[in-house]
Every structure is written in C-alpha cells, then in structure tokens.
Amino acid sequence: MRVTCVVNGETREADDVWPGESLLFVLRERLGLPGAKNACEQGECGSCTVYLDGQPVCACLVAAGQAQGRTVTTVEGLAPGSGEEQLDRVQRAFLATGAVQCGFCTPGLIVAVHDLLARDPAPSDPDIREALAGNLCRCTGYEKIMEAVRLAATS
Amino acid sequence: MTVSTVAPATVEGGVGTSARRPDGILKVAGEFAYSSDLWADEMLWGATVRSPHPSAEIRAIDITAAVALPGVYAVLTAADVPGARHYGLEVVDQPVLAIDEVRYEGEPVAIVAADHPETARRAAARITVEYAVRAPVTDPEDALSRGDLVRHVPVRRFASAGGTALTADVVVTGTYEVGMQDQAFLGPESGLAVPAEDGGIDLFVATQWLHVDQKQVAACLGLPAEKVRLSLAGVGGAFGAREDLSMQVHASLLALHTGKPVKMVYGREESFFGHVHRHPARLSYEHGATRDGKLLYVKARIVLDGGAYTSSTPAVVANAATLGVGPYDVPTVVVEAYGVYTNNPPCGAMRGFGAVQACFAYESQMDKLAAEVGLDPVELRRRNAMTTGSVMPTGQLVHGPAPVADLLALVRDRPLPPAATGDPRERPGGVANTTRGEGVVRGVGYAIGIKNVCFSEGFDDFATARVRLSVVGGEPAVLVHTAAAEVGQGLVTVQAQIARTELGVTKVTVATADTSVGSAGSSSASRQTYMTGGAVRAACQAVKATVLARVGRAGELALVDGKVVASDGAVVASLVDLLGNDVVEETVEWRHKPTRPLDPVTGQGDAHVQYAFAAHRAVVDVDTELGLVRVVEIATAQDVGKAVNPQAVVGQIQGGTAQGLGLAVMEEVQVVDGVIRNPSFTDYLIPTILDMPPMAVDVLEMGDPDAPYGLRGVGEPPTISSTPAVVAAIRAATGRPLTRVPVRPEHIAL
Numbered sequence: 001m002r003v004t005c006v007v008n009g010e011t012r013e014a015d016d017v018w019p020g021e022s023l024l025f026v027l028r029e030r031l032g033l034p035g036a037k038n039a040c041e042q043g044e045c046g047s048c049t050v051y052l053d054g055q056p057v058c059a060c061l062v063a064a065g066q067a068q069g070r071t072v073t074t075v076e077g078l079a080p081g082s083g084e085e086q087l088d089r090v091q092r093a094f095l096a097t098g099a100v101q102c103g104f105c106t107p108g109l110i111v112a113v114h115d116l117l118a119r120d121p122a123p124s125d126p127d128i129r130e131a132l133a134g135n136l137c138r139c140t141g142y143e144k145i146m147e148a149v150r151l152a153a154t155s
Numbered sequence: 156m157t158v159s160t161v162a163p164a165t166v167e168g169g170v171g172t173s174a175r176r177p178d179g180i181l182k183v184a185g186e187f188a189y190s191s192d193l194w195a196d197e198m199l200w201g202a203t204v205r206s207p208h209p210s211a212e213i214r215a216i217d218i219t220a221a222v223a224l225p226g227v228y229a230v231l232t233a234a235d236v237p238g239a240r241h242y243g244l245e246v247v248d249q250p251v252l253a254i255d256e257v258r259y260e261g262e263p264v265a266i267v268a269a270d271h272p273e274t275a276r277r278a279a280a281r282i283t284v285e286y287a288v289r290a291p292v293t294d295p296e297d298a299l300s301r302g303d304l305v306r307h308v309p310v311r312r313f314a315s316a317g318g319t320a321l322t323a324d325v326v327v328t329g330t331y332e333v334g335m336q337d338q339a340f341l342g343p344e345s346g347l348a349v350p351a352e353d354g355g356i357d358l359f360v361a362t363q364w365l366h367v368d369q370k371q372v373a374a375c376l377g378l379p380a381e382k383v384r385l386s387l388a389g390v391g392g393a394f395g396a397r398e399d400l401s402m403q404v405h406a407s408l409l410a411l412h413t414g415k416p417v418k419m420v421y422g423r424e425e426s427f428f429g430h431v432h433r434h435p436a437r438l439s440y441e442h443g444a445t446r447d448g449k450l451l452y453v454k455a456r457i458v459l460d461g462g463a464y465t466s467s468t469p470a471v472v473a474n475a476a477t478l479g480v481g482p483y484d485v486p487t488v489v490v491e492a493y494g495v496y497t498n499n500p501p502c503g504a505m506r507g508f509g510a511v512q513a514c515f516a517y518e519s520q521m522d523k524l525a526a527e528v529g530l531d532p533v534e535l536r537r538r539n540a541m542t543t544g545s546v547m548p549t550g551q552l553v554h555g556p557a558p559v560a561d562l563l564a565l566v567r568d569r570p571l572p573p574a575a576t577g578d579p580r581e582r583p584g585g586v587a588n589t590t591r592g593e594g595v596v597r598g599v600g601y602a603i604g605i606k607n608v609c610f611s612e613g614f615d616d617f618a619t620a621r622v623r624l625s626v627v628g629g630e631p632a633v634l635v636h637t638a639a640a641e642v643g644q645g646l647v648t649v650q651a652q653i654a655r656t657e658l659g660v661t662k663v664t665v666a667t668a669d670t671s672v673g674s675a676g677s678s679s680a681s682r683q684t685y686m687t688g689g690a691v692r693a694a695c696q697a698v699k700a701t702v703l704a705r706v707g708r709a710g711e712l713a714l715v716d717g718k719v720v721a722s723d724g725a726v727v728a729s730l731v732d733l734l735g736n737d738v739v740e741e742t743v744e745w746r747h748k749p750t751r752p753l754d755p756v757t758g759q760g761d762a763h764v765q766y767a768f769a770a771h772r773a774v775v776d777v778d779t780e781l782g783l784v785r786v787v788e789i790a791t792a793q794d795v796g797k798a799v800n801p802q803a804v805v806g807q808i809q810g811g812t813a814q815g816l817g818l819a820v821m822e823e824v825q826v827v828d829g830v831i832r833n834p835s836f837t838d839y840l841i842p843t844i845l846d847m848p849p850m851a852v853d854v855l856e857m858g859d860p861d862a863p864y865g866l867r868g869v870g871e872p873p874t875i876s877s878t879p880a881v882v883a884a885i886r887a888a889t890g891r892p893l894t895r896v897p898v899r900p901e902h903i904a905l
Contacts, residue, residue: 101810140813
C-alpha cells in the first residue's frame, strides 16, 4: 500500500508498504529518518517517540496506515536548521548538561521533554519524573536528564 | 640535541575540562548513525532461527518451505559455515550455528536473508527443526558435581605459615544469591555486512572490541583477517553485552552467500537471547573477627553459573575470587570460586564482572558482623579498611592510593535527605500505592567495593593510537585514529581532550574506529581511558618530539595554542610555519605494566593492574506492609585518580549506580528449567526516572603514579557497591535478612 503523510513539514509518500509495518519502520527504513529509535518496539521504552498530529506517540505502536493523511514530527524536525545555535532549547540543554551518553534514548526523550515544556513551562521535579516515566535510559541514571529539563525550562 | 618539554597546565577543551562530546550534536538531532540505522542499495534483511529448548539433539533440519518463499535469498545452517564452525572469546566452543545439538534456549540454528524483514521472519518460521529434547542441567551445584567445570580459582593466604585453623571470637556466616542481570543496552544487536569485490567483507557493527570480533569472524568465514574489515557503527550502550559475537558472523555469511549487503537487527525479545548476561551466583561466607571487629579471616565459596558456553567466565571467576573479600585487610583468606557449565543462558561480561556478586555477599557479611559486635556499619568497615601498602588476598601489594576509609566518611557525612513530604508520588510504589503510607519505614545503608582496572593475569593488554598533525585550512589540526569503541562513555571526547592537552591544538578530529589501525583492546574492565587514553597520549608525545626536533634549539619547549613556546613564554615558532605542507604522524602501541598469572593452587600473584574504589550510602523508604521500596537518595564517593572529563565521570558514576540499584530491587532474567520467562521490557524491569532518586556524587582525585594523568578506571566501581548499599538500607528499615537480590516484595512483606 501507499502511505502519504506530512513529515517534518513536507508531504512524504512511501510505496509498497506492507500493512504490518509500523510508523517507526516507515520513518526509519522508507523515509530516511532513523532519528526515532528501535530499542524495544513494544511501547515500553519511549525511544521512538514522535509527534502524531501534535500528540507524542510511540511510533512503534502506530501502524503505518494509521499515519495516512496525518502530520508527523520527529526529532529531526525539531531544530529549525543545522548547527548548534539552530538546535531546539531542549537539544541544547541535553548537550550542555551531559545528558547524552550512548544517545539511543535521547531522540525519544527530547521529543517527550519538548512536549512536556509545551504543556507545562515550569514543571516541578516530580512532574518531570512523571512525564518522563515512559522513557527508559540505561546510561545516565537520569540525573543529568533532570538537569537538562530544568535547564531547558529556564532557557 | 636534547629537547625537554613542559606540559601546559590547562588547555581549552583539554584534560580536566568537561569538553563537549564530538558526537553530541548528531545524537540530539537524531542524525547519529547507530548500527541499526544503516542502509545500502539492494540490502537484504537477516533473521535467525533459535532453539526453543535448553537442551536437545538436532535430528533433522528441513529448510525447503523457507527457501520456497518468494523474496528469500538464502537459508543457511551449520553446514554452510565455510571456516571454523565455532568461536569464542577465550575458549573457542560456541557454534556459529548449532551442530547436531543445542545447549541453551535461544541458540542460533539457522539464518535467513530476504528482501523484507517480515519475509525473513516468516521464512525462519517455516524452517522445521526436529529435536530430541533432553533434560537440561540447570542447577549449578549439579553441574559442579557432574564435573562441568569452567574454572576453579582458589585464593589461599594465611596469617602465619602453617596456620590453617580458622578460629575467632566472633564468627558470622551467610549464604547469598545474586540473580541473573541483563545489560539491557537500548540499541539492539545490529549491523550491516557488505560483500566486497576482493571476496572479503566490510562489516559495520556495534561492538566493544573490533579486533577480537575481526579475529573470530575471519576464522569462521575462512578468510584472512585483512579481508574482514570492521568499522564501528553507532553503539547504543554495551555494559559488557557486546564483548561476545552476536550477529557478526551470521550477517557476513549471508552477505557472502547472496552477494548483497545484509542488515540484521534484533528485536528486544531476541536481544535477551542474543547476548550473555551477568552470572547468577551463590556465595557462602564465613567471617571471623575479634570482639572489637577486626577481621581475622574470611572463608568463602562462590559458584557462578556460566551457562552453556565459556564466554568470559574464566576471568569472571578470577575476579570474584581475587576481589572476594572486598577492600579490607584480612590476615587469612580461603576463597574457592567456581564457574560451571549448565544449559542456562550463557553468562559473561557485565559491568562489574564478578566483583558485583562478591560485593553483595561480603558487604552483607560486614553488616552482619557490625551488628554482631555492636558497631556502626561504617565504623566496622573503617577498622578494617585497606590502605596504600595493604596486601590483597593474592599477595599483591596495593601501591596506589586506596582511600577506602575516606570514601566511607564522605558518604556518611553528607546531610541526610528530608523526610517525605506526603506527596503520594513519593511513596514506595508511587501513586499506585493504595495506602496512606502508614507502613512506610525509612532505612539507611552503606557499602563499598573494589574493582580491578584493565586486563589481568598476565594478559598482553595493549592499545594502539595513530595521531596525525598537519595544517588544514591555515590552522594546525590533529587527527586521532584508534580502534577503540565509543559505547556512550565518552571515549571520543577523552581522546580529543588528550590530543588538545598534549599538542596544544584546539582543532582535533577523532576518526571513526575501524580495523585499519591496530587493536585498542576492549571497551571493558574500566580500561579505555587508561589504555587508549595512554596510547593517544604516547602517540601525541611522539608527534610532539618530532615537531620540536625541527625547532633546532635546546631548552624547555611546549606546544601552546598552535605555537612552540619557550619556558619564559616567548613564542619560538608557529606550528603553521613549522609544518608547512608536512604531515607528522606517529603510531604507538602502548601497554600498562605487566601482570602475572595466579598460582593455580594458592591463587597468589600480582594479577591486577590497578584497583578502584567506590562507596555508597542509600536511603530508602520501605512500605513494610506492601513490600515496596523507594530509594529516596543514593550518595556515591569514588576515587577517580584524575577526572579527565569531570562531567562524564559523574555521568558514569550515576549511570553505574543506577544499574546497581536495578539489581538490588528489580532486575532479574528469570530462568525456569533453562527457559527465560521475561524476555521483554514489559517483564524485565530496569529503573525508570521514577525509580531513580537524586544521586549526590563526591569525586576524589588521588593520582595513581603508574597511570596516565594519574587516572583510575571509572566505569565499573559505582555499579558494584550500590546494590549492597540499597539492600542494607532495606534491611535497616525492615529487619529482614534479605540474602538474595533482586529483593522482591514477598521478601519484605511475607
């Protein structure tokens, strides 16, 4: 089947999509956008978090056909341009605080934090933890991710 | 001419600064190419058929239906392996694809290449394997009595010659168990194999040691090493799980067979079968001490379940044995450590590597002893703390700083966290807690651990670095090339920092790690900043010597900000003028001081390179009625010798502490009759951001005179003692003995 959707502001088409494919697979393997990550592909780790019509979702749990005619924003679409100055404040905060180690959880966390700060510009620590409870990180123990969110909220 | 040099104290982005990761922007932008992100024209997808049985004979394999499926390009079994049919890190015993039998659940039996991953999976499902199922050996004690021994390491040291009687006024005993932990890196096993025109293969993979992969893959493919070229693709965490091969040979076989690039990406369930785990262990200890708490002897028996194949079990056993009494002065030690073969999942490297299991047991014993003699747990440890000049149970003298007592004091003297505020999210179990916290009790626990850094027991441990200095775009630039695996720890940052410090050049690029340069050894054993860092420093110094020799004047010279500077600060020359179009390149193979094997009977020998120490204090709230635990805060103090990148050091300490916390209260690969019951992130739980508390960190920098910049390996120590500290805190809150990790609710509330 053919899937057409708006991804990071551009209308994109994917052909010969097998109906069992996830939005994650189409983004990564058919549209050249591997930013959303394939850590568990069962909705437990949040590494594949993208916006679907403005709502954060696990792209691994969205069937490709469900994205037909809808708007998707991935981590690649958050920064208006390339270069450090052009990065989104959440991306810059992750860099500044050392919240990135292996980085596999990072794209999903950045989308999740981007969404949190859009809803709540000044979240408390318990609010941050609650909002990010669906995003696993194995490297950092989350302390520097907490710092990154606090920094992003004030920048 | 003799040229002596002085190193600049601080350099922008150099050693001792929290320089930014060179891969950071790509990682936050979603543009960093991990091993599962790779793509090639005409690429096929690989899939693996795995054994559903922990032990069975293979009577027949029928691939007919799989081959007949449209879109399938290859179906291969053991008969199609052109070279060696087995591989292994230390012992070559693991089949590339099962030969006549399977010895653990998940063992690869056949592989498929197809034009779509779903086609490959369906083809794999059409392969019929006829098994004659055997009763699996799953109890390590049974395995030991059957003689299925991987390695026995005894360590015997006696206070007085001929004195073998183990007697003391105070004796505490205990038997402890550690469950099987998974590394649970987030980036699954994956990679891309591309067949090359010379009949060889170009393999892009996530691994910890490119050259040990290359050696094994080449042997299995029946190719010379130079035709098997590996490049490091982006690595989504490792923690030991990428030391052994996973898809490397399989993807290469399929690529050579089909003549097309083949990508393999494990899903999470497959990943639980695709790599080794932390050894489950059973540890029986007896501590003898005086009434004032001075240790007289420790006697221990440690049995580690190695699972179906050898992997790195021999070295894990040696660590458990040699580090088995902890960072304490113990006059008499009798340790027997065993690793055995069973039909459980193979176990091998995971962060902490044998030291984790032992630490849970000896620290539990130290608390027991403290209670027995009526001492505070920290005071008891202080009275027995090893220090510089102490002698290990192996007879090895501890040369460098060993600030065991200082580290304990640091965590003890931190202010305690405030009482819970009443926010239901702060209760054990969070908002899922159905009580009002009536049964919640707070507890505090302490632990300290010891870890060896670098490879031990006489292993020829080296790292190679190639450093090139030239003028690029009108300014001096350095290219650092090693085969060292950046797995998230920040090794690429550290390599660039060292080059900036040594060569006084800001513009430093770290090339992609690959096998076109010599081996760097593994990103394991907390060794890479020491080893590859040492090699980069040595290569930079060789470049510097070549450059300074061109200046043609004696005296102390330094490279600062792209210039050659005399000791009085006068600029002697600029690197741009000095180099012109020339390229200065040096390659250095660097080694740490040699170690020695352990005596097979007494376990005596200078087997280790360096010792590293971390201490933890854990504060927990336990709902004693529901058996739920919330870790309120965990404080760490660690001596790192020299914090080459302070931000990355703290990141390692916090991340390592989190993995130890996970082992304490939630993480276990549950294996029943040789079968993994929870191979998913739904059922195998790792700490979320809700499970992790604030983590205060104290970093000591007590330089080791033998190590580059005085540094001490950082990655593993924080994982080792956080587990017993958390459990000690739960014991303090509940009074329960808690002899097994992970602690489950029923251990507390039933």
